[in-house]
Every structure is written in C-alpha cells, then in structure tokens.
Amino acid sequence: xxxxxxxxxxxxxxxxxxxxxxxxxxxxxxxxxxxxxxxxxxxxxxxxxxxxxxxxxxxxxxxxxxxxxxxxxxxxxxxxxxxxxxxxxxxxxxxxxxxxxxxxxxxxxxxxxxxxxxxxxxxxxxxxxxxxxxxxxxxxxxxxxxxxxxxxxxxxxxxxxxxxxxxxxxxxxxxxxxxxxxxxxxx
Numbered sequence: 595x596x597x598x599x600x601x602x603x604x605x606x607x608x609x610x611x612x613x614x615x616x617x618x619x620x621x622x623x624x625x626x627x628x629x630x631x632x633x634x635x636x637x638x639x640x641x642x643x644x645x646x647x648x649x650x651x652x653x654x655x656x657x658x659x660x661x662x663x664x665x666x667x668x669x670x671x672x673x674x675x676x677x678x679x680x681x682x683x684x685x686x687x688x689x690x691x692x693x694x695x696x697x698x699x700x701x702x703x704x705x706x707x708x709x710x711x712x713x714x715x716x717x718x719x720x721x722x723x724x725x726x727x728x729x730x731x732x733x734x735x736x737x738x739x740x741x742x743x744x745x746x747x748x749x750x751x752x753x754x755x756x757x758x759x760x761x762x763x764x765x766x767x768x769x770x771x772x773x774x775x776x777x778x779x780x781x
Contacts, residue, residue: 619677627666627673629671633769662675664679664761666687683755691755691756724770724772727750730750759772
C-alpha cells in the first residue's frame with residue numbers, strides 16, 4: 595500500500611472524503627468522540643464532514659442534545675452522542691476523577707459535596723434553563739459555595755463528570771451549562 599493510498603483511506607475513515615453521515619450525531623458517533631476544547635474549531639470539524647451542514651445546524655444538535663459537550667476522556671472537552679455519553683462517563687469517569695483527587699481535596703471537593711451543588715442552585719438548573727459560567731458562579735456564591743481561584747471551574751468539571759450538568763447551547767459567545775437529563779438517554 596502506498597502513502598497516498600493510506601492517506602486516502604484515512605480521509606474516508608475519518609468521514610472527510612466520501613462521508614456517509616447525514617447528521618452531526620452520526621459524525622460524532624462514527625468517530626466515537628470528537629475533541630471539543632476549541633468550540634468553533636470543532637463546529638468546523640463536524641461541518642467539514644457534513645457538506646451541506648451550516649454552523650446553525652451543528653449548534654442545533656447541541657441545543658437538542660443529540661451531541662453532548664462534556665469531559666468524558668482525559669479531563670478534556672469532547673463531543674459525544676447522547677446515546678454514548680452515559681457509558682463513556684460511567685466507564686471512564688471514576689478513573690478521571692481519581693487522577694484529580696489530590697487537587698480536588700485541596701479545593702474541598704468530593705462526590706457528596708458535588709452532589710449537593712445542583713440543590714444549592716435551586717431552580718438554576720431546571721431542565722429548561724441554561725446558565726452561563728458567571729450565572730452558575732453567582733448562584734453558587736449565594737449558596738455560600740466558594741468559586742475562588744480555580745475552584746469554580748473544578749466544581750463545573752466535577753459536576754460534568756458526575757453527570758449532573760453538561761454544556762448547553764451558546765448564548766451569544768458565552769458557553770452555557772444545563773441540567774444533564776434533557777435529551778440524554780439514562781444510564
């Protein structure tokens with residue numbers, strides 16, 4: 595096999611050439627997961643694999659939660675389909691959390707505390723509501739939960755890995771967070 599043939603097979607298998615996918619969820623599913631640290635870059639990567647897709651169509655899949663942006667692998671943001679996200683986090687979440695235990699102990703974070711955060715937010719994480727990071731931090735602050743230093747980010751991360759929240763649709767240029775359950779299949 596030549597280098598050119600190998601490259602051609604890679605383009606086909608990565609759904610870049612001769613894509614068989616029709617929806618953003620099919621693209622993400624065909625790849626297992628797609629790294630999503632760079633949000634706009636990932637929208638482009640999904641759209642590249644759907645020649646007729648628009649940015650709005652890809653974002654609609656995020657709004658509808660057919661694709662979920664969360665931390666299922668290596669503590670790094672990825673898009674995973676709603677059908678796969680639960681088993682990803684159930685399988686990999688405990689290992690990911692164990693690698694951060696020392697840091698989270700420094701911030702006073704544990705599973706029991708994280709489980710209480712959605713209750714602390716009151717109606718903030720109602721199924722239909724999506725909150726920006728600052729809005730979540732404000733609610734946590736009113737509940738006397740510190741988000742100083744990097745603690746707030748680690749709280750959001752831990753809630754995501756614990757399957758309590760996931761990223762929602764963008765509000766302008768702001769990322770939002772949403773209650774986990776809407777649009778995802780239960781584990």
